[in-house]
Amino acid sequence: METPSWASYLAAWLATLAIVLLSLRLRRRRQLNLPPGPKPWPIIGNLNLMGSLPHRSIHALSQKYGPIMQLRFGSFPVVVGSSAEIAKSILRTHDVTFAGRPKIAAGKYTTYDYSDITWSPYGPYWRQARKMCLTELFSAKRLESYEYIRREEMNLFLKGLYSLSGTPICLKDHLSSLSLNVISRMVLGKKYTDGTGENEIVSPKEFKEMLDELFLLNGVLDIGDSIPWLSFLDLQGYIKRMKALSKKFDRFLEHVLDEHNARRKGDKDYVAKDMVDVLLQLADDPNLDVKLERNGVKAFTQDLIAGGTESSAVTIEWAFSELLKKPEIFAKATEELDRVIGRDRWVEENDIANLPYVNSIAKETMRLHPVAPMLVPRLARADCQIAGYDILKDTRVLVNVWTIGRDPTLWDNPDEFCPDRFIGKAIDVKGHDFELLPFGAGRRMCPGYPLGIKVIQASLANLLHGFTWKLPGNMAKEDLNMEETFGLSTPKKFPLEAVAQPRLPLDMYSQ
Numbered sequence: 001m002e003t004p005s006w007a008s009y010l011a012a013w014l015a016t017l018a019i020v021l022l023s024l025r026l027r028r029r030r031q032l033n034l035p036p037g038p039k040p041w042p043i044i045g046n047l048n049l050m051g052s053l054p055h056r057s058i059h060a061l062s063q064k065y066g067p068i069m070q071l072r073f074g075s076f077p078v079v080v081g082s083s084a085e086i087a088k089s090i091l092r093t094h095d096v097t098f099a100g101r102p103k104i105a106a107g108k109y110t111t112y113d114y115s116d117i118t119w120s121p122y123g124p125y126w127r128q129a130r131k132m133c134l135t136e137l138f139s140a141k142r143l144e145s146y147e148y149i150r151r152e153e154m155n156l157f158l159k160g161l162y163s164l165s166g167t168p169i170c171l172k173d174h175l176s177s178l179s180l181n182v183i184s185r186m187v188l189g190k191k192y193t194d195g196t197g198e199n200e201i202v203s204p205k206e207f208k209e210m211l212d213e214l215f216l217l218n219g220v221l222d223i224g225d226s227i228p229w230l231s232f233l234d235l236q237g238y239i240k241r242m243k244a245l246s247k248k249f250d251r252f253l254e255h256v257l258d259e260h261n262a263r264r265k266g267d268k269d270y271v272a273k274d275m276v277d278v279l280l281q282l283a284d285d286p287n288l289d290v291k292l293e294r295n296g297v298k299a300f301t302q303d304l305i306a307g308g309t310e311s312s313a314v315t316i317e318w319a320f321s322e323l324l325k326k327p328e329i330f331a332k333a334t335e336e337l338d339r340v341i342g343r344d345r346w347v348e349e350n351d352i353a354n355l356p357y358v359n360s361i362a363k364e365t366m367r368l369h370p371v372a373p374m375l376v377p378r379l380a381r382a383d384c385q386i387a388g389y390d391i392l393k394d395t396r397v398l399v400n401v402w403t404i405g406r407d408p409t410l411w412d413n414p415d416e417f418c419p420d421r422f423i424g425k426a427i428d429v430k431g432h433d434f435e436l437l438p439f440g441a442g443r444r445m446c447p448g449y450p451l452g453i454k455v456i457q458a459s460l461a462n463l464l465h466g467f468t469w470k471l472p473g474n475m476a477k478e479d480l481n482m483e484e485t486f487g488l489s490t491p492k493k494f495p496l497e498a499v500a501q502p503r504l505p506l507d508m509y510s511q
Contacts (some may be wrong), residue, residue, distance in 0.1 A: 034389060035068045045073050046071040053484065053486050055490070058400055068081055068082070070389075073396070074226025075226065075228060078395070078396045079395050081398070087399045091445075098379070099444055100381045101377065110214060110242050112296070113295070117447065129296075129300065137447075138451060149186055150182050153178060153181045153182045154462060158466055165502055168497045170496070171498055173495070176309060179312045183304065185274070188274060188305075211309055214306055219372075222236060222239070254298070257301075260276050276297070279297045280297060307446065311371045314490070315362070315365055318492065323469070325417070334503075337355065341465060349457075359457065361419045363419070363427070364422060368417060372440075373400065375440045376444070376488070379396055404435060405436070430449070465503075465504065468500070468503050469498050470498065471497075
């Protein structure tokens with residue numbers, strides 16, 4: 001009889017060890033109090049339950065399993081918070097624990113390998129980026145210094161609408177142009193996509209398509225993100241699209257940086273005129289904790305352009321879609337504007353504080369139609385407990401603000417568009433009131449929200465003040481399609497077409 005070799009003993013020992021470790025892991029899992037949720041299928045987990053609008057699919061599941069539930073997307077556990085109380089626990093009480101980001105394909109391929117502020121992992125690089133945003137890029141002083149840009153572009157925007165009075169227009173196209181022009185001048189120093197050909201490296205139409213693609217691809221459920229061993233197959237074709245989009249953006253951003261560096265070259269006294277200038281100066285700073293590389297500057301620049309353009313255009317389009325279904329709200333808003341502003345001038349940014357009803361329309365729109373309905377995913381950096389349930393390290397975490405905005409325990413008639421619900425209430429969008437979180441909360445709250453809310457409020461107020469609005473032709477308000485499409489943002493599936501008629505003299509916009 002052959003004597004067992006040392007290799008056989010080693011194999012037996014390893015097999016025994018594996019069985020012991022597996023049993024200990026299973027015993028520990030049985031002892032854990034995990035959040036409730038549907039039973040996952042092998043390999044795919046609960047991906048089979050996700051429809052074309054995942055936030056709505058998750059909303060339906062939360063009605064069954066409660067305000068905190070655990071799903072499984074392929075290989076990864078996903079915890080979803082769907083109430084203001086759970087959102088507060090995730091975004092405030094355990095903010096540091098949930099300050100991580102999952103490493104998904106969009107962050108790798110569309111943001112220079114996680115070099116932007118949205119997808120960069122929690123750590124020294126991200127903390128430095130956040131500090132730059134708060135103290136340099138979006139400080140109150142800097143935003144105030146750019147007010148003349150927002151005023152000039154609003155002026156041109158309103159004049160453009162005058163020239164189209166009585167003609168059906170695609171409102172989002174004009175809103176996107178306004179936002180892009182404002183952001184381009186603030187971030188890049190000029191309008192690189194103004195349609196004149198002088199500065200163009202990409203056409204306005206193509207650039208807007210690039211931005212739409214960026215937001216779509218940063219919000220999709222890519223199979224490879226959930227089942228990593230299938231990622232090389234790119235079954236949905238998303239990675240191919242991400243790589244193509246990245247090349248387009250890189251070509252544009254390289255051109256922008258080359259132009260800025262050419263202007264700065266050899267001028268020791270050069271004064272930063274725009275946000276790219278500020279970023280390039282920071283990149284030259286030897287005292288930074290983490291060196292800001294060229295790809296980092298490009299990633300931040302892309303973040304600034306995309307975030308500032310999309311949020312305001314999507315929100316205002318949804319606002320007017322809701323308003324066109326309720327003429328009585330239009331009437332209340334214009335009454336307030338006529339009383340506070342008068343009929344002889346347009347609305348300035350410093351007027352907004354005196355327009356509570358217009359502000360309420362903006363808040364109500366962001367409640368029903370949050371730009372990012374589940375915010376940007378977070379990642380648990382350590383084990384912790386939420387509402388008595390165990391959340392394990394490396395769990396992906398979503399906060400479904402779309403569901404919170406429809407919670408009947410927080411809102412009367414939650415599916416109805418009713419700005420009056422905010423009158424006399426101190427609920428704001430700054431991340432302190434967890435029933436209304438369009439920009440998120442905590443450390444990873446959108447750092448550009450002060451600019452976003454300024455553009456939303458000023459645009460909405462002037463469009464209401466300067467024009468009357470109606471649907472084109474014989475279209476009835478009941479025919480208005482309110483479907484949405486999913487991505488990192490959630491715009492209307494079918495863009496709103498409307499007809500604007502001036503209600504104020506044109507010459508008041510010539511300031």
